[in-house]
Amino acid sequence: MPQLPEQTAAERVRSVLAQAVSLSLTTDGQDYDLIGMHSVGRKGQITLHPQADSPLTAQIEAAERGSVAALLEFTDIAPTPLRDRVRTRVTISGWLAPAEQGASGTLRLDLARVTLRTATGAQEEVGLDEFALAVPDPLAVEEAAMLTHLADAHEDMVADLIVLSGSRLPHGVLRALPLAVDRHAITLRCEYREGHCDLRLLFPTTARDAVEAGEQVRRLLTMPRCAHHDQHSPADH
Template identity: 70%
Template sequence: MSVAPSPALPQQTAAEQVRSVLARALSLSLTLGGQTYDLLGAHTVGARGRITLHPPADTPLTDHLALAPADALDARIDLTDIAPTALRDRVRARVTLTGRLAPATPGDPGSLRLDLARVVLRTGTGTHEVAPGAYTLAAPDPLALEEAALLTHLADAHADLVSELVDRAGSRLPHGVVRALPLAMDRHAVSLRCEYGEGHCDLRLLFPGEARDAAEAGDMVRRLLTAPRCAHHH
């Protein structure tokens, strides 16, 4: 029960979505030579989205790197973006980056940078190829790092407000909503997942203006309750 939003609606670009996923990711999976390693807290994202891996010492990954020929470090990095609230089907996006690993600092094998060749974003609306140039020029959404706290606060402390927002959507939603929970938030809008006995649909509510930080986002959510009805669902 998901329809792509109109391109005319303000929304993050695919490149911004990828950068936002990376900005808040604590873990990733690295695939090298057919072997996959799960890394937790072992990467950083620098200027222009440059990913640097900091493999922990004395692990199967460092053994693999020590034995790998210098010209055979083709790598794939996978990240999964999970909704912070306890809704059904919590995977919001998957990001795959492929390229080659090289020492981040010449002569220092302790950290490795990914020289990017390809970026793919998969969401509920489909698969999107992101040009590496667009990726490096994009910036994460300004709410990316605070989004989880904003959504969990909305779910835990303001369930009545969420219900009111769903009520305001009125005829735009199919009947029979069993539960609604915050799904996502960016500078343009808050999205709610409306769950039914079977299946769900997502409701995107555009803010009256752009939110540049958490305080403005909270204000925008409150203003939605008094704004003209302008909900869009997909």
């Protein structure tokens, strides 16, 4: 069976970082929850922007070697009200140091390791070169708005998309909601009394932005049943 197109692990990590507004940071003996205090550069460089008088800034300034070992965790949560909303977790380790020698405030992270863990428990380490060269999916930043709009305003469209699976899904679906969308496909979560199945519907052509993704969804609904590809994951079912 040919491999269906999907994001690489490095692209998924970069997409999670592009969407994230918060992160959890662990340093030597300290834990921090940072909201709206980080930025990600074009090649994935992570910069933290704590307040000048924050405990984190004080910890870095007091470090004997001018840097501290750090572990950053990003949790990718589905924007729709699913039972299990965690889609992936990204863990990045390295060393935090002032972004400019002798300066306080802005901190840079010198990367050591990047790991992606999926909702199924699968874990993959991403090479640092792959991470730097990868780019976020073009729909990453707008994904949450797209999925919530589809769930809130187009329940009929979601139901019609489920019909495209034919007899491939187990019977007894209690609820179906959008789970994810990227340039290649839209994924729906079908919930049962116990467990769920994820249905991934491949777009006829790759979407370059949110407008094209909407067009691809509509094309899926008008194509002959045999003209589309789908794959489903019977997670916990």
